[in-house]
Amino acid sequence: MNTICIMCPMGCGLKIEKVGEEIRVSGNTCKRGEAYGKAEFTHPVRTVTTLIKLEGGGVASCKTDAPVPKERVSDVVAYIGTLTIGRDAKIGDRLHASLDGLETDIVITGTPTSGC
């Protein structure tokens, strides 16, 4: 696979391939780029940030408390889309989600009234 390294502003174009048992990264100019390339190749993960519905209308923002496998991002977004939480939700509140083998906490990050 090909990707761009995001470890620094250089933005090296990385080529990552599996040769036998070994994962080979080329195009990088430093060690951090090699580690990034390997991680992106073997288990890319992303923190999901999206919105969650509030009872009676409106939205609050939320995120997964840890990065989830990249290929599960759309599952997590779809699941959060089915939820509705109370209007008294506060920043830092947590909901646990079990999704076909993926266990993650969803953390409220902002509400329409936070700071009022």
Add this chain to the structure above:
Amino acid sequence: MREYDVVVIGGGPAGMAAAIAACDGGAKTLILERDVRLGGILNQCIHQGFGLHYFKEEMTGPEYADRFRKEVEKRDIDVMLEAMALAIGEDRTVTALSPEYGLVKAKAGAIVLAMGCRERTAGAIALPGTRPAGIYTAGMAQKLCNIDGYLVGKEVVILGSGDIGLIMARRMTTEGAKVKLVLELMPYSSGLKRNIVQCLDDYGIPIKYSHTITRVVGSPRIEGLYYAPVGTDRKPILDNEQFVSCDALLLSVGLIPENDLINGSGVEMSPVTNGAAVDENRMTTLDGVFSCGNVLHVHDLVDNVSQEALIAGSAAARYAKGELKSGECVNVAAKDGVRYALPQRINRGEGKVRLFFRVDNVYKGVRLVVESGSKTLSNRKFQMLAPGEMGSVDIERSDIDGDIVVRLEK
């Protein structure tokens, strides 16, 4: 007439940090914020990526804002919400309007400007074609989505690759819209690399560099637009025009520091940053008026905004108490590939000063040289410098030997 040591105009990341530093410096402090709550644009930036430098942990915008909001609340800082600052008088009296307090006049020992930026609009870039519904600045679309819960379109084109545009490409996709295309006039992105990778590449959203919109069509709602590659003169090559249908166009084409309060006041402005020219304390050429955050110059990272605002807020408190001494200043100029360096002047004295700079193009393997009179204050190699990423370099004030020049050397 209310009296304060320090009046901070704006309650976003810059205003909150400035007020905290001013209060900790012993100043009686007021924040004037025009929104219904503190936090500014951070409240609508629900994505991750804030705080890595300042808090050494990654968080979302609303969480970053909440940290500072709690620090403000802990202190004896007066906050007026829904308060719009209208004018700054010559004696540093700030006039504001608020539904709760009516016409407010606050006499300030020192003022900190922390009003942030507004976005460039379709009019500001003379967008060709009709003026239908469905054209939004990226930040407006972000607020409508993340705060109000409205998605502004289902088939989206984004003009400009500024960070908010890239972030919105991912947000709109996550919420079920199809982002068809991102067009960037320049041959490189003005956004952070991580946003190109994680907001566009992750979702297979194409970006066309050196392309721009030639005509918007549709009435009363946008139906699509024509776009074309541009030549080296950045003018579109109309023979190669193509059409793409869409029901929304987001503009991420730059930010304008919101300096209306001081424009025309005689304060020295930088024609490059469109913010005030300041010294290392972030004091403008108006005595006792300080500036920090995006109203001073556009930052990529809020962490840098907070740091800069702490400098301004603490200096404002010292000024109000009569403890801030301005001495002989040297000027800081930028040339040979450096678009600007900030602060624009430095008082001679002791201690480190961090110079922030931006370059005018993508450079690889260059040296950033800082010279003062006959001395070289810094000579550092950078593997890569790009216009979208602000750089910084520290210098020792005691080494200053005359006016300072910041330049690139191949």
